[in-house]
Amino acid sequence: MGLNSSMALSTFPDLNRDRLRTLQVNLTYRCNQRCGHCHVNAGPNRSESMDSATVALIPRVLQARGLMTLDLTGGAPELHPGFRDLVQEVRRLGVEVIDRCNLTILSEPGQEDLAAFLADQGVRVVASLPCYLPSNVDRQRGDGVFARSIAGLQALNRLGYGQPGSSLILDLVFNPSGPVLPPPQAALEADYRQVLERDHGVVFHHLLVLTNMPIQRFAASLRASGAYEPYLEQLRQQHDAGNLSRVMCRSLISVDWMGRLHDCDFNQQLGLGLEPAQHLADLLVGDLEGAPIRVGDHCFGCTAGAGSSCGGALR
Numbered sequence: 001m002g003l004n005s006s007m008a009l010s011t012f013p014d015l016n017r018d019r020l021r022t023l024q025v026n027l028t029y030r031c032n033q034r035c036g037h038c039h040v041n042a043g044p045n046r047s048e049s050m051d052s053a054t055v056a057l058i059p060r061v062l063q064a065r066g067l068m069t070l071d072l073t074g075g076a077p078e079l080h081p082g083f084r085d086l087v088q089e090v091r092r093l094g095v096e097v098i099d100r101c102n103l104t105i106l107s108e109p110g111q112e113d114l115a116a117f118l119a120d121q122g123v124r125v126v127a128s129l130p131c132y133l134p135s136n137v138d139r140q141r142g143d144g145v146f147a148r149s150i151a152g153l154q155a156l157n158r159l160g161y162g163q164p165g166s167s168l169i170l171d172l173v174f175n176p177s178g179p180v181l182p183p184p185q186a187a188l189e190a191d192y193r194q195v196l197e198r199d200h201g202v203v204f205h206h207l208l209v210l211t212n213m214p215i216q217r218f219a220a221s222l223r224a225s226g227a228y229e230p231y232l233e234q235l236r237q238q239h240d241a242g243n244l245s246r247v248m249c250r251s252l253i254s255v256d257w258m259g260r261l262h263d264c265d266f267n268q269q270l271g272l273g274l275e276p277a278q279h280l281a282d283l284l285v286g287d288l289e290g291a292p293i294r295v296g297d298h299c300f301g302c303t304a305g306a307g308s309s310c311g312g313a314l315r
Contacts, residue, residue, distance in 0.1 A: 010299075012296060012300060013295070014292065014293075015247070017291045018251050020251060022248075023253060024252050025058060026073055027055075028075045030074065030075045030080075049080055055080075069098065070090050071310065072099055076105045078101070078114055079105070091123075097122075098126065101152075107151060115156055115159055119156075130175050131177065134146040148179060150202065157202060162204040178213075179212070179222055181305045188207060192204075209308070210308050260277065275294065
């Protein structure tokens with residue numbers, strides 16, 4: 001069986017990689033927000049940031065491996081000084097770029113033209129909005145975040161994002177506020193669509209429903225309240241083996257700010273790199289198809305219920 005972050009035996013099934021399709025890169029842990037559920041422990045005081053030599057490897061790896069999607073995460077990836085140059089270079093290659101955007105970054109000083117830049121480059125925006133109710137969002141992400149998030153969505157809409165028939169894709173991300181599985185994605189998407197358009201005139205393409213992973217800041221909160229083990233047991237009990245063929249780690253590789261490779265963003269935050277250790281530069285000459293995936297009890301968060309991935313529910 002696989003190993004979890006404490007290197008104890010886990011009951012999670014063994015997995016192996018399929019063909020690599022997506023390069024997911026964490027450019028920086030710096031963020032203008034500090035959210036309670038954040039599995040990256042990102043915040044304004046984090047200084048970790050990918051150096052220019054490692055950033056320069058990204059377009060080369062995309063070409064070497066024939067990858068068609070670059071998924072940029074953080075922190076707030078837009079705060080990396082090389083973010084815009086990287087996006088422009090990758091888009092010239094014809095590769096899709098996903099920006100994991102927290103929305104409030106669009107109104108930060110110095111970022112007022114960010115939304116227009118994303119639209120000009122045809123970047124797919126995957127935006128965090130953990131609820132359509134102001135009180136829930138502000139409680140999870142900080143006072144005033146909901147209002148700023150709505151303003152960001154409205155700005156994106158004015159540029160064409162989320163509009164019917166538009167090629168400027170705008171997806172929203174929901175995650176629960178506590179130790180519970182998210183509701184069915186399709187039903188919740190309908191609720192989001194109705195409330196956001198009715199109350200704020202906001203439109204979007206898809207809602208991606210994510211399960212909160214029992215790691216880092218969220219895990220610490222669970223342990224403080226005595227809810228860690230019950231939540232982990234809930235994830236185990238709700239495990240659906242049918243999701244194993246669709247989990248994101250089978251076709252995605254996660255790169256941390258130092259260029260080290262991990263099977264997923266969650267393993268990255270637990271310090272579980274590939275074994276043997278590999279760097280982004282290794283993907284210039286080698287493939288990962290068929291390699292074993294490092295798994296642990298936290299992986300039940302991806303297979304519980306309808307499943308969870310960076311692309312939302314698995315079914």
